[in-house]
Amino acid sequence: MADCVFCEIVSGRSAARLVLDEPEAVAFLDVRPLIKGHVLLVPREHHETLTDVPPEKLGPLFTLAQRLAGAVQRGLEAGGTFVAMNNKISQSVPHLHVHVVPRNPKDGLKGFFWPRHRYDSAEEMAGYAERIRAEL
Template identity: 35%
Template sequence: MDCIFCKIISRQIPAKILHETSHSICFLDAFPLTKGHVLVIPKNHHKKIQDMSSSENSDLFSLVHVMMSKVDSITGSTLIAIHNGETAGQEIPHVHVHLVPRSESDSAGPIHSMFNSSLNLSNSEIEKYYNLLKI
């Protein structure tokens, strides 16, 4: 397989591994956005979160939870980011959760700053998506 994350998991590519569990592993990002930028990934190759089993999902987010305190201790605030699919900005097609320590001086903004504008939906459009998404 040509997946860089799968190669890290199999130790074909070195990484600064911080911790691993039966289904997940976390390590320092090789191209960090800030000091202490961590990636948490499932050991099995999945492109999207919904492709993972319940046990893999639980394990992944349990490790995110554990690592959050460690990452948060760097600046006191952490961005959690998941790009779930190519059009969502996912560059490597293997599920990965970014834990990025944030500070006032890092030049990044809130999620709404990633988009050129916000939508102004009509009541019927809001109702449409409400009915589409409710469980």
Template identity: 35%
Template sequence: MTDCVFCSIVAEDSPAYRLYEDEHTLAFLDIEPATRGHTLVIPKTHYETTTDMPESLAGRVFETVHHVAAALETAYGLDGFALVQENGVTAEQDVPHAHVHILPRYGDDALDLGWNGERVDETTQQEVAATVRDELMSGA
């Protein structure tokens, strides 16, 4: 895709601080990092969302996430890390190219992922579980 900033990075038409790449994936530092070492992992082939990718490629992306996150943990002695993967504008996906954020966490960082979950009743949980299991069983 010619107007995709991530495709431009893959093609080396745009600069990036590349950390790791293989035949199918690329990991590079985020241009506006939330924390030191904030990294993006992308498939080299353009897919807008994770569910658009073939399952095997999604697996390869997460293998790269695993590899790079482990390197970040060792290099910076992280207190932890968060993985964020957004699909679609409503989910706040800024770049329409599938990507996973690796967000290193430090004991003194002020990063707030804005999670405000609330408990739901058992009936709702049972309905959601049944609906998703049915979809999984139908071969989705």
């Protein structure tokens, strides 16, 4: 897609520090990492969000995410990883990407960076669940 920085990286027209190059996706170091070793996994095909990806492409993509999480943890001797994805909100590049971030105790990241909101009642919670179920 024109003007997509990740499509430019996938095609080789823009440089990136690749860590994985597979038929389904590529992964490279984030140039603005949360923690050094922060990797971005992007599908080769341009899809803006998770809901845009054809279902048959998800298994291979998340198999690669699983492999990357293990490689980041082992390769950087990290205690674990944080694996996340934004869809539109907080998505700085409109090309689906999975963040794989090495984690260690006291690394400076503090959970989620937004407030929690409790349901007012069990009924309200049930209503939210029903609205989501209805869309499935």
